[in-house]
Amino acid sequence: MAGLSDAELEALVERAVVDAYGEDEQLAAFQSVIEDNLAVPFRTTVLGVEVTVAGIDLLPGSGIVAVCVRGRHRQAVGILDLPLPTPPPAGAEWIEAFRHWAL
Numbered sequence: 001m002a003g004l005s006d007a008e009l010e011a012l013v014e015r016a017v018v019d020a021y022g023e024d025e026q027l028a029a030f031q032s033v034i035e036d037n038l039a040v041p042f043r044t045t046v047l048g049v050e051v052t053v054a055g056i057d058l059l060p061g062s063g064i065v066a067v068c069v070r071g072r073h074r075q076a077v078g079i080l081d082l083p084l085p086t087p088p089p090a091g092a093e094w095i096e097a098f099r100h101w102a103l
Contacts, residue, residue, distance in 0.1 A: 004093060004096055004097075006100075009100040012093060012100075013097050013101045016033045016094070016097060016101075017029050017101070026101070028058060030094075030098045031064045034079065034091070034095060035055070037094050038095070039089040039090040039091050040053055040054060040055055041053060043085060044068075044082065044085045051069060051075075052070070054069045054074075057076065062076060063078060064098065065079060066079050066082045079098065080099055082095075
């Protein structure tokens, strides 16, 4: 997703972590804001396979992940590694704000 300026991304980061202290709390704050604002479910393609992103989770050791589903199979994919469809789902700007914060 392109189009947000650094200033806009910084404003989103500030909104996400305003009451979070330390990296762990900030990560949890981002997970919460992404989960609350990203319109799920949506379809995307991961490694050439169409999947449905059913939700967002915070996994120890993995960070924020998208829960991808195809039939009976479920797989957690790091939110920063998740290819977004075109057009991206509503709320995808929070993933970009998280990327800005994380990198």
